[in-house]
Amino acid sequence: MTSAVARARTPSTAALREIQSLIKDRLEDVVVEMRRVVSAELPLIEQVSGHLLQMRGKMFRPTLALLASETAEQPESRVVTLAAVLELMHLASLVHDDSVDHSAMRRGLPTVNSLFSHQVSVIMGDFLYSRALEALVALGDLDLMRVLTSVSTQLTIGEMHQLAAVDALAFTEQDYEMLIRAKTASLLSAACETGAMCGASAHREALRLYGERLGMAFQVADDILDYTETASVTGKPSGLDLKEHKVTLPLIIALPRLASADRRTVETLFATDLPSDDQIAEVVSLVAASGGIEHAHRRGEEFAREAEDALDGLSDTPARAALADAIVYVMDRRS
Amino acid sequence: MTSAVARARTPSTAALREIQSLIKDRLEDVVVEMRRVVSAELPLIEQVSGHLLQMRGKMFRPTLALLASETAEQPESRVVTLAAVLELMHLASLVHDDSVDHSAMRRGLPTVNSLFSHQVSVIMGDFLYSRALEALVALGDLDLMRVLTSVSTQLTIGEMHQLAAVDALAFTEQDYEMLIRAKTASLLSAACETGAMCGASAHREALRLYGERLGMAFQVADDILDYTETASVTGKPSGLDLKEHKVTLPLIIALPRLASADRRTVETLFATDLPSDDQIAEVVSLVAASGGIEHAHRRGEEFAREAEDALDGLSDTPARAALADAIVYVMDRRS
Numbered sequence: 001m002t003s004a005v006a007r008a009r010t011p012s013t014a015a016l017r018e019i020q021s022l023i024k025d026r027l028e029d030v031v032v033e034m035r036r037v038v039s040a041e042l043p044l045i046e047q048v049s050g051h052l053l054q055m056r057g058k059m060f061r062p063t064l065a066l067l068a069s070e071t072a073e074q075p076e077s078r079v080v081t082l083a084a085v086l087e088l089m090h091l092a093s094l095v096h097d098d099s100v101d102h103s104a105m106r107r108g109l110p111t112v113n114s115l116f117s118h119q120v121s122v123i124m125g126d127f128l129y130s131r132a133l134e135a136l137v138a139l140g141d142l143d144l145m146r147v148l149t150s151v152s153t154q155l156t157i158g159e160m161h162q163l164a165a166v167d168a169l170a171f172t173e174q175d176y177e178m179l180i181r182a183k184t185a186s187l188l189s190a191a192c193e194t195g196a197m198c199g200a201s202a203h204r205e206a207l208r209l210y211g212e213r214l215g216m217a218f219q220v221a222d223d224i225l226d227y228t229e230t231a232s233v234t235g236k237p238s239g240l241d242l243k244e245h246k247v248t249l250p251l252i253i254a255l256p257r258l259a260s261a262d263r264r265t266v267e268t269l270f271a272t273d274l275p276s277d278d279q280i281a282e283v284v285s286l287v288a289a290s291g292g293i294e295h296a297h298r299r300g301e302e303f304a305r306e307a308e309d310a311l312d313g314l315s316d317t318p319a320r321a322a323l324a325d326a327i328v329y330v331m332d333r334r335s
Numbered sequence: 336m337t338s339a340v341a342r343a344r345t346p347s348t349a350a351l352r353e354i355q356s357l358i359k360d361r362l363e364d365v366v367v368e369m370r371r372v373v374s375a376e377l378p379l380i381e382q383v384s385g386h387l388l389q390m391r392g393k394m395f396r397p398t399l400a401l402l403a404s405e406t407a408e409q410p411e412s413r414v415v416t417l418a419a420v421l422e423l424m425h426l427a428s429l430v431h432d433d434s435v436d437h438s439a440m441r442r443g444l445p446t447v448n449s450l451f452s453h454q455v456s457v458i459m460g461d462f463l464y465s466r467a468l469e470a471l472v473a474l475g476d477l478d479l480m481r482v483l484t485s486v487s488t489q490l491t492i493g494e495m496h497q498l499a500a501v502d503a504l505a506f507t508e509q510d511y512e513m514l515i516r517a518k519t520a521s522l523l524s525a526a527c528e529t530g531a532m533c534g535a536s537a538h539r540e541a542l543r544l545y546g547e548r549l550g551m552a553f554q555v556a557d558d559i560l561d562y563t564e565t566a567s568v569t570g571k572p573s574g575l576d577l578k579e580h581k582v583t584l585p586l587i588i589a590l591p592r593l594a595s596a597d598r599r600t601v602e603t604l605f606a607t608d609l610p611s612d613d614q615i616a617e618v619v620s621l622v623a624a625s626g627g628i629e630h631a632h633r634r635g636e637e638f639a640r641e642a643e644d645a646l647d648g649l650s651d652t653p654a655r656a657a658l659a660d661a662i663v664y665v666m667d668r669r670s
Contacts, residue, residue: 040492044499096461100454119435122457123494126431126464130487133468137480145472145480152465157375159458164379 016058016329019322023066026080030062033084037135038128048112048124052091055109061086061191064214064326068195068207070319078139079198086191088132089148093155093187095125100159101244144194151190158182162246169255169270171247177216184222185215192323206310210323213307218330220300223248225333227284227293239280245270249299251283254292262286304331351393351664354657358401361415365397368419372470373463383447383459387426390444396421396526399549399661403530403542405654413474414533421526423467424483428490428522430460435494436579479529486525493517497581504590504605506582512551519557520550527658541645545658548642553665555635558583560668562619562628574615580605584634586618589627597621639666 020027031053038049062083069075097103098111099121105111113121129152136145161179165171192211196204223241227250231238241248255263269275269283287293304327314320355362366388373384397418404410432438433446434456440446448456464487471480496514500506527546531539558576562585566573576583590598604610604618622628639662649655 042492042495042499045492045495093461096457100457117498118453119498120495122431122435122460123491123498125457125461126428127488127491127495129461129464130484130491133484134481134488137477137484140477142472142475142477146469149465149468149472153462153469156458156462156465157377157380160377160380160455160462163452163454163458164377 016060016063019067019325019329020059020063022318022322023063023070026066026083027059027062029080030059030066030083030087031056033080033135034088037081037084037088037131040127044116044120045124045127048116048120049128051109051112051115052095052124052128055107056087056091057107059087061090061187064188064191064211064323065195065198067319067322067326068192068203068211069198069200071196071203071207071314071317071323072200075199079195081135081139082144082194082198083191085132085136085148086187086194088128088135089152090187092125092128092132095121095128097159099125100163141197144197147190147194147197151186154182154186158186168245168247169267171252173249173252176247176249176252180216180219180223181212184219185212188212188215188218203314206313207323210307210310213303213310214327214330217300217303217307217327220249220296220303221331221333224250224293224296224300227287237281237284239284242269242280242283243275249296250287250292252292253295254287254290257290257292258286300331351395351398354402354660354664355394355398357653357657358398358405361401361418362394362397364415365394365401365418365422366391368415368470369423372416372419372423372466375462379451379455380459380462383451383455384463386444386447386450387430387459387463390442391422391426392442394422396425396522399523399526399546399658400530400533402654402657402661403527403538403546404533404535406531406538406542406649406652406658407535410534414530416470416474417479417529417533418526420467420471420483421522421529423463423470424487425522427460427463427467430456430463432494434460435498476532479532482525482529482532486521489517489521493521503580503582504602506587508584508587511582511584511587515551515554515558516547519554520547523547523550523553538649541648542658545642545645548638548645549662549665552635552638552642552662555584555631555638556666556668559585559628559631559635562622572616572619574619577604577615577618578610584631585622585627587627588630589622589625592625592627593621635666 034053034056035049038045038053040046040049065083065086066075066079069079094106095112098106099113099118102113103111104114111121112124116124136148158179161175161182189208189211192214193204193208196207200207226239226241226248227237229238242251251266255266258266265279265286266283269279272279307327308324311320311324369388369391370384373380373388375381375384400418400421401410401414404414429441430447433441434448434453437448438446439449446456447459451459471483493514493516496510496517524543524546527549528539528543531542535542561574561576561583562572564573577586586601590601593601600614600621601618604614607614642662643659646655646659
C-alpha cells in the first residue's frame with residue numbers, strides 16, 4: 001500500500017487545486033447549480049446568497065462527492081446537483097452556527113449575522129437548507145434522502161451537545177470524538193457515501209468509512225491548528241477555541257497530565273469571561289509542554305491511516321489517488 | 336349547498352373539540368408519534384421537546400390532515416406519521432419565528448428563546464425540522480416530500496419578505512396576500528393536500544385548494560382579532576401587530592381612506608420605537624372608523640366561501656362535514 005500519509009511532507013501533493021484538477025469542470029458546474037438552486041425573486045435573498053456564494057470557500061465536500069462518483073466506471077451527471085446540495089447544507093449549518101456563536105468573520109468575510117442581522121441569518125439558513133432539500137427531492141432517490149436527512153439530524157445533535165455542555169473541563173476524549181463525528185465527520189462521510197451512490201455504488205460502504213475517518217482527521221487537525229497557529233498581529237497563539245471556552249483534543253489530553261497549580265491556571269482561564277492573550281498563551285504553553293498537541297497529532301494520524309486503509313479495496317483510478325491526496329491535504333493544512 | 340358560513344353564528348358547531356371528535360383517537364396517536372420522532376438521548380433536547388409538546392396547542396394542522404384522509408373510503412394509517420411531521424414542521428417554524436421576533440410568550444407559555452436561549456432555539460428548530468424530515472423520508476413517498484419541502488421554502492420566503500420590508504406603510508393588499516399565502520396558507524394547504532394523499536387522492540386538488548383558502552381566511556381572522564381583542568388588564572386594544580409595526584389587512588384598507596392628519600397619526604406610530612397604548616388605541620379607532628376592519632372581515636368571508644366551494648365535489652361524509660365546520664371555527668375564533 002502506497003502511504004499517502006508518508007507522502008504528507010511533499011507540499012505539492014497536498015495542494016487542493018491538484019486534488020480538484022480531475023473534476024475541475026464539474027466543480028464549476030456545481031457552482032452554477034448552487035446559484036440555480038438558491039435563486040429567488042426577493043432582492044434580500046439574492047444579496048445574502050451572493051455573499052454566501054462568495055464565501056463558499058474550498059468546496060471540499062463537493063470535491064469529495066465528485067471524486068467518489070469517479071472511483072468506478074460511470075460517474076452519473078446527477079452528482080453535480082448532489083454536490084451542490086451538500087455544499088448548501090454545509091453553508092446553511094455554518095450560517096446558523098455563526099449566528100449561535102455570534103461570530104463576526106468567516107473565511108475572511110463578514111458573517112451573515114454581522115453583515116445583515118441575526119434574524120436574516122436564522123431565516124436564510126432555513127431557506128438554504130430547504131431549497132437544498134427541494135433540489136435533492138427532485139433527484140428522486142429516497143436512499144440519498146435517507147443519508148442526508150440523517151446527517152442533518154447529526155449536525156444539530158452535535159450543536160446541541162455543545163450548547164448543553166455545562167462543565168467544559170469534564171469533557172472526555174470519548175465525548176470529543178462523539179462531537180466531531182456528529183459535527184464534522186458526518187457530512188464529509190455523507191459526501192463520500194452519496195457521491196459513491198452516483199456511479200460507484202460498489203464502493204459506497206468503503207467511501208462512507210473513508211469519509212468518516214477523513215472527517216475525524218480533518219477536525220483534529222483543525223483543533224490542533226488553533227494551538228499552533230500564531231495570530232499575525234500579536235505573534236501570540238490565536239487560541240480562538242480557548243477564548244470561547246471550547247475544549248478540544250490537545251487540552252483533553254493535557255488536563256490529567258497537569259500539575260495542580262497548572263490545572264488551576266486552566267481553570268482560571270475557563271472562569272474568565274474574556275481571557276487575555278497572555279492567559280491564552282500560558283495555557284497553550286502548558287498544553288504543548290505536557291505533550292497534548294503531539295499526542296493529538298498522533299491521534300489525527302491514526303484517523304488518517306484508517307481513511308487510507310478504507311481505500312484499499314478500490315481499483316487504481318485517478319479519483320482514488322486524488323482521494324488519497326485529500327488525506328494528505330487534510331493533515332497538512334495550514335489554514 | 337349547505338352554507339357553513341351561514342351556520343357560523345351557532346357557536347357549538349364551531350367548537351374545535353367537535354370538529355376533532357371524529358378523529359380523536361388518531362389525534363392521540365399523532366402526539367405519541369411526535370414524541371417518538373423527537374426523542375433523543377440528550378437531556379437538553381428532551382427538556383426543550385417536552386416544553387414544546389406542552390405548547391403544541393390545538394393540533395389544527397394534524398386535524399386537517401386526518402380529516403382530509405377520511406374524505407374517501409380508505410384512510411391510510413401512515414397519515415398519523417404525516418400529521419406528526421406537519422405539526423413538527425409547524426413547531427420548528429414557530430421556534431425560529433419566536434427567536435427572530437424575540438417573542439417572550441406563545442400560547443400562554445414562555446418561548447424556547449426566553450426559557451432556554453436564543454442559541455437553543457435556533458438549533459432546536461433545526462433539530463425538529465430535521466427529525467420531521469427523517470420521519471417523512473421513512474414513509475418512502477417522494478410525492479409527499481415534494482409537497483412538504485416546497486412548503487418549507489415558502490415559509491422561509493414569507494419570513495424573508497417580512498424581514499426585507501423597509502417601508503411598512505407601502506405594503507399593498509397584494510403584498511399582504513402573497514405574504515399570508517406563504518406564511519400561513521401554504522402549510523394548511525399542504526396539510527389538507529398530503530392528508531388527501533393518504534387515502535383520498537381523488538380529492539387531492541380539491542382539498543389543496545380548500546386548505547389554501549381556509550389558511551387565507553385563518554390569517555385574515557387572526558389579523559382582525561389583533562384590532563378587536565382588548566387586553567384584559569388595560570381594557571384597550573391589544574394591537575400587538577401595531578406595536579411591532581406590522582401592517583395587516585385592516586390597516587392596508589384603511590390607509591388610503593384616511594384624511595392626511597389621521598394618516599400622520601399612523602405614520603407617527605410607525606416612527607415610534609415603543610408606541611404607547613394610547614397611540615395604539617387611537618390608530619385602532621381610525622382603522623375601525625374608516626371601515627378597515629369591516630372590509631377585512633368581508634375579505635375573510637370571501638376566502639371562507641371559496642374554501643367551502645372547494646368542498647363541493649366531495650361526497651357527504653362526516654369528515655367533509657367536519658372540514659366545513661373547520662371553516663366556521665376559523666371565522667369565529669376569539670383567540
